[in-house]
Amino acid sequence: MSDVASQKRSDLVHSSSTSSFFLLANTSGVWLLWMSITLDVVLLSLGFHWFVAKSVAVVPFIKWFLETVDLSIVVKNFLFWVTEIFFKSFDIGGADNVPIEGPVIFACAPHNNQFIDGIVAMRALNARKDVGFIAAASSCRKPYEGKIIKLLGSIPVERPQDVASVGVGTLRFDPAKRVVAGKGTKFSSQVRKGDTFVVGKIKGVVESIESDTVALLKNDVVVPPEDYQPYKIIPHLDQSKFFDSVLQRLREGKAVGIFPEGGSHDRTELLPLKAGIALMALESVASGKTGIVPIIPVGINYFNGHRFRSRCFVDIGKPVVPSNELLEQYKRGGEEKREACRILLQNIRAGLGLVTQDAPNYNLLQFFRTINKMYVPISELDKMSEHDRLEMVNAFSQRYEHLKDQKEVKELFQKCREYQLVLKAHRVPDHKVRMAKGDETIADMTISLLELSLKLLALIPLTFAAVVGFIVGLPIMVISRYISNKKAALALKKSTVKISGRDVIGTWKVLTSIVLAPLLTLAYVWLAYWYFGETGATLVFFLAPLLLLLGIKAVETWKKMGSDVRILIFNAIRKSRGNWLVGMREDLKRDVRRVVKKFHWDEKVNSQHYRRASYSDYGTGFDDDDVDDLMLPRRAKDD
Numbered sequence: 264m265s266d267v268a269s270q271k272r273s274d275l276v277h278s279s280s281t282s283s284f285f286l287l288a289n290t291s292g293v294w295l296l297w298m299s300i301t302l303d304v305v306l307l308s309l310g311f312h313w314f315v316a317k318s319v320a321v322v323p324f325i326k327w328f329l330e331t332v333d334l335s336i337v338v339k340n341f342l343f344w345v346t347e348i349f350f351k352s353f354d355i356g357g358a359d360n361v362p363i364e365g366p367v368i369f370a371c372a373p374h375n376n377q378f379i380d381g382i383v384a385m386r387a388l389n390a391r392k393d394v395g396f397i398a399a400a401s402s403c404r405k406p407y408e409g410k411i412i413k414l415l416g417s418i419p420v421e422r423p424q425d426v427a428s429v430g431v432g433t434l435r436f437d438p439a440k441r442v443v444a445g446k447g448t449k450f451s452s453q454v455r456k457g458d459t460f461v462v463g464k465i466k467g468v469v470e471s472i473e474s475d476t477v478a479l480l481k482n483d484v485v486v487p488p489e490d491y492q493p494y495k496i497i498p499h500l501d502q503s504k505f506f507d508s509v510l511q512r513l514r515e516g517k518a519v520g521i522f523p524e525g526g527s528h529d530r531t532e533l534l535p536l537k538a539g540i541a542l543m544a545l546e547s548v549a550s551g552k553t554g555i556v557p558i559i560p561v562g563i564n565y566f567n568g569h570r571f572r573s574r575c576f577v578d579i580g581k582p583v584v585p586s587n588e589l590l591e592q593y594k595r596g597g598e599e600k601r602e603a604c605r606i607l608l609q610n611i612r613a614g615l616g617l618v619t620q621d622a623p624n625y626n627l628l629q630f631f632r633t634i635n636k637m638y639v640p641i642s643e644l645d646k647m648s649e650h651d652r653l654e655m656v657n658a659f660s661q662r663y664e665h666l667k668d669q670k671e672v673k674e675l676f677q678k679c680r681e682y683q684l685v686l687k688a689h690r691v692p693d694h695k696v697r698m699a700k701g702d703e704t705i706a707d708m709t710i711s712l713l714e715l716s717l718k719l720l721a722l723i724p725l726t727f728a729a730v731v732g733f734i735v736g737l738p739i740m741v742i743s744r745y746i747s748n749k750k751a752a753l754a755l756k757k758s759t760v761k762i763s764g765r766d767v768i769g770t771w772k773v774l775t776s777i778v779l780a781p782l783l784t785l786a787y788v789w790l791a792y793w794y795f796g797e798t799g800a801t802l803v804f805f806l807a808p809l810l811l812l813l814g815i816k817a818v819e820t821w822k823k824m825g826s827d828v829r830i831l832i833f834n835a836i837r838k839s840r841g842n843w844l845v846g847m848r849e850d851l852k853r854d855v856r857r858v859v860k861k862f863h864w865d866e867k868v869n870s871q872h873y874r875r876a877s878y879s880d881y882g883t884g885f886d887d888d889d890v891d892d893l894m895l896p897r898r899a900k901d902d
Contacts, residue, residue: 295326299323302319303319338414339415343385352575356577357578357581358387360580360581362391364516366517366518367391368544368559369384369558370521371522372562374522376527379773383575383577384563384577393517394519397509398417400422421500423498432447434462434492436480441470441484442478443467443479444491445475446476455499456472458496458498460495460496467480467481468482506546510547521540521543528761529569529763531621531624531625531627536612541608557584558582558584558614559581559582561578561618568769571740578653619653619657627660631659631663633851633855635656637855638856662864666864669862675858679851686844722828728821729814729818729821732817736811742779743772747768748768750771784807
């Protein structure tokens with residue numbers, strides 16, 4: 264009996280030792296890495312080709328990587344690197360407003376760049392590693408995109424429009440009676456109370472189902488007298504589980520990110536905010552399980568954000584905190600609860616207005632930017648941060664509604680528009696005209712000619728590098744542009760708020776490039792192997808990312824230098840278009856400052872903390888030439 268017991272103890276010890284060994288091997292990355300190195304060295308010593316040795320050795324390395332490294336961090340860093348390439352500049356303002364701990368809701372807007380917006384917001388809010396963004400459940404169900412979204416800790420929400428269905432038969436609205444009459448319809452089995460009938464852009468919410476062919480509506484609808492038409496049904500969804508998961512996250516002291524406009528769009532103004540964000544903030548506090556939950560507005564401002572190598576500026580604003588009175592009003596329920604949500608939404612909208620560029624259309628946004636450039640003295644403009652420029656643009660846009668019917672303001676809008684079109688026609692940016700000199704001396708002309716000669720000389724090798732970079736990346740540019748334009752057209756057909764579908768262009772350029780870049784690299788590796796052998800293919804494989812980045816920089820530098828050369832040519836020839844552009848800008852600058860001064864358009868600007876000292880009154884803070892331009896009559900200046 265003792266022998267049996269001893270054998271059992273021996274087996275147990277052996278089993279325990281074996282388990283411990285394998286447990287150590289599986290949990291310690293050292294053993295897997297050591298195995299990877301051993302396989303590589305042994306296979307090479309046995310005479311196997313280096314490619315075979317590396318291919319075998321990478322297997323335990325991948326196992327170590329998957330078991331040891333946090334994939335969410337890897338994916339985040341990769342996506343941040345993608346934005347580093349896509350955007351020429353990425354600036355963040357107000358980073359100090361991000362709390363390092365505790366429950367918080369980040370309200371991000373505008374939603375102008377679909378998939379990229381979430382990456383941009385995560386990068387700007389990277390101080391909080393626990394941010395979980397609310398994402399459409401339809402996106403989470405996609406095979407590849409969905410895995411990435413879930414890996415990043417996102418919270419899926421089912422959007423009613425994503426599960427809409429085509430109704431059986433046809434229907435027509437009777438606005439006078441709030442009645443929907445169907446023909447061949449099955450309202451009793453297909454429609455429920457709270458669902459929405461959609462015909463084109465007309466929506467009617469169901470109050471009750473009377474029969475298969477008759478339903479009553481909650482809301483009034485305005486429709487032209489038309490016959491029976493096909494329709495869609497948007498179901499009313501129970502979002503209680505979704506709200507529970509959000510509230511649980513806030514109770515745990517974590518952060519939630521949301522795009523409160525709902526879907527993405529390409530408008531220059533914010534869309535109406537959905538009530539969900541107000542409900543989350545108020546309900547989390549009203550439940551008594553969390554303290555005050557601040558809502559921090561995050562403004563995502565793009566400058567031609569649908570284009571490759573554009574600019575992005577994320578401005579993080581001051582927190583919007585629900586007051587105790589608003590919380591008490593919410594707790595009373597009923598109509599007061601809805602009113603509390605409405606007030607909080609207004610406060611959030613106001614907070615977002617301070618960190619975003621908001622304009623009814625693109626031309627007006629360009630108008631406000633032009634006024635800003637003409638208003639600020641040259642000595643100050645170059646010192647301003649993106650945050651300051653944004654605040655000034657917003658200051659001018661907020662006063663526009665009060666002044667838009669004034670004759671001088673309308674004329675100024677037309678003049679700014681003409682100036683922008685002239686710059687576009689000559690392919691010269693405003694800052695190049697601003698830095699040019701209208702009246703040059705012989706010494707100035709000599710310096711300009713010397714500078715022009717040097718730049719033309721530098722353009723020779725740069726042109727070669729830019730052409731090579733352009734040719735290398737041309738397949739990606741052509742295919743990604745084609746796919747993104749097709750996706751934009753498709754998104755535009757499905758949307759009622761998009762203008763041209765630009766909000767999906769940047770997203771699909773990035774997604775297609777991520778797929779195409781490795782494939783194109785392999786194609787170049789194969790070509791290098793065909794013409795230059797194994798060494799050439801190896802060099803191309805490992806240097807391809809660096810060469811691609813150098814090609815991008817070469818093309819950008821070539822464009823910038825080409826712009827410099829154009830403006831230098833304008834300046835080098837007396838009475839040329841260069842002088843004419845400078846004169847046109849000077850005239851426009853005088854008009855801007857005259858109109859701003861007349862209508863006190865700069866009241867909001869003067870009240871800003873960074874302008875109080877310099878702009879307490881007109882003339883203070885301006886360069887001497889700027890003051891002269893403002894005071895002298897135009898005819899005298901021209902003479």
